[in-house]
Amino acid sequence: MTNPVVAIVGRPNVGKSTIFNRIVGERISIVEDVPGVTRDRIYSSAEWLNHKFYLIDTGGIDIGDEPLLVQIRQQAEIAIDEADVIIFMVNGRDGVTAADEEVAKILHRSNKPVVLAVNKIDNPEMRDLIYDFYALGFGDPYPISGSHGTGLGDLLDAVARHFPKRGQEEYEEDVIKFCLIGRPNVGKSSLVNAILGEERVIVSDIAGTTRDAVDTT
Numbered sequence: 220m221t222n223p224v225v226a227i228v229g230r231p232n233v234g235k236s237t238i239f240n241r242i243v244g245e246r247i248s249i250v251e252d253v254p255g256v257t258r259d260r261i262y263s264s265a266e267w268l269n270h271k272f273y274l275i276d277t278g279g280i281d282i283g284d285e286p287l288l289v290q291i292r293q294q295a296e297i298a299i300d301e302a303d304v305i306i307f308m309v310n311g312r313d314g315v316t317a318a319d320e321e322v323a324k325i326l327h328r329s330n331k332p333v334v335l336a337v338n339k340i341d342n343p344e345m346r347d348l349i350y351d352f353y354a355l356g357f358g359d360p361y362p363i364s365g366s367h368g369t370g371l372g373d374l375l376d377a378v379a380r381h382f383p384k385r386g387q388e389e390y391e392e393d394v395i396k397f398c399l400i401g402r403p404n405v406g407k408s409s410l411v412n413a414i415l416g417e418e419r420v421i422v423s424d425i426a427g428t429t430r431d432a433v434d435t436t
Contacts, residue, residue, distance in 0.1 A: 222264070223304065223382040224304075227275065227277060228307055232279060233338055234310065237366070238306075238336070238338065238365050238371070239274060241368055241371060242375070243264070260295075261275065280322050281318060299326070299331065303331070303383060304332045304333075304378050305329070309352055315355065319352075335358070337352055337362050341369075349362050
């Protein structure tokens, strides 16, 4: 990838996919008000004030050792490794949770630039909720609202300040695109991983493990 890469990371059900869709300007990631909807890494190109970048949506990092939770966490950690900048998203209404603290430990170990986004701050009266999140150790939290789209400009300004400087704009080469389709549990994800030579999507014997359309190059 030639443009900067930004990963959205956090525990389950804090609004990562809603913010991802708002930033890219279209509904790519599935959004539901239940934990664990996003599982694989979802990529899209995005732009903010002439800054072109790739954005990654990730599954929620959860505390637990169930096989699916471990695989989702591994997918998120791959996104962290790929990213130039990380948006760490939390839910302002819930305060700092044990899962938030666990994600914070992972991000501190990454030594990557992290911008802390406090979601679900839907009106000015709720801004005081952000102060507890200073305890996570990532500097000033940015209040945002996925439902209203407010605060994203300030958040993206903060993200763009961490982009590496490039001497000239780089362009993607034209590529041939194809789609892999089939009924549940016939091995589509295994084939994708074999072609790419990496664990790009989660593989499980459980039908319906892959939920989003996964774009890759």
